[in-house]
Amino acid sequence: MDDAQIYATIGEEGFQRLVGLFYRQVPTDDILGRMYPKDDLAGAEQRLRDFLVGRFGGPQRYIEERGHPRLRMRHAPFAIDPEARDRWMELMSHALDEAQLPADVTEFLREFFDGVATMMINRA
Numbered sequence: 001m002d003d004a005q006i007y008a009t010i011g012e013e014g015f016q017r018l019v020g021l022f023y024r025q026v027p028t029d030d031i032l033g034r035m036y037p038k039d040d041l042a043g044a045e046q047r048l049r050d051f052l053v054g055r056f057g058g059p060q061r062y063i064e065e066r067g068h069p070r071l072r073m074r075h076a077p078f079a080i081d082p083e084a085r086d087r088w089m090e091l092m093s094h095a096l097d098e099a100q101l102p103a104d105v106t107e108f109l110r111e112f113f114d115g116v117a118t119m120m121i122n123r124a
């Protein structure tokens with residue numbers, strides 16, 4: 001399984017389902033709920049979805065609209081300590097369980113998220 005195969009396998013719909021399941025958990029989460037923009041959760045959902053679609057072989061909407069991802073820089077305004085990182089991963093892992101994507105895709109994405117989430121830690 002390589003990156004571009006993911007979009008070819010699950011398409012727009014798969015990423016929409018996954019990211020929707022992730023964001024559904026955010027508002028009531030005691031750590032992440034206050035970090036994400038309450039009045040623009042739909043926008044945040046779209047940004048993550050478009051980023052993933054482009055990253056895994058689909059249309060490059062994210063880069064067209066937002067430019068180079070620079071994810072570490074874009075996360076700098078948020079205090080992401082290991083606890084927040086683990087919580088993000090917990091919610092995403094739960095979303096991956098629920099989304100019922102093909103097993104190899106699920107495992108590939110789980111490892112991808114796990115690695116990137118660790119890179120986003122910017123507080124001890």
Ligand code: HEM
Nearest residue numbers: 035036044047048051066074078080084085088116117120
């Ligand atoms: C480690 C824990 C993480 C926390 C606490 C976190 C938190 C946030 C927050 C609060 C936002 C702002 C929401 C918005 O308005 O767009 C955001 C944006 C974003 N996050 Fe994360 N995030 C984490 C990990 C990740 C990971 C692992 C990825 C990718 C695999 C990711 C991708 C993105 C993207 C693409 C955006 C939109 C950036 C933009 O264009 O402004 N984040 N994140």
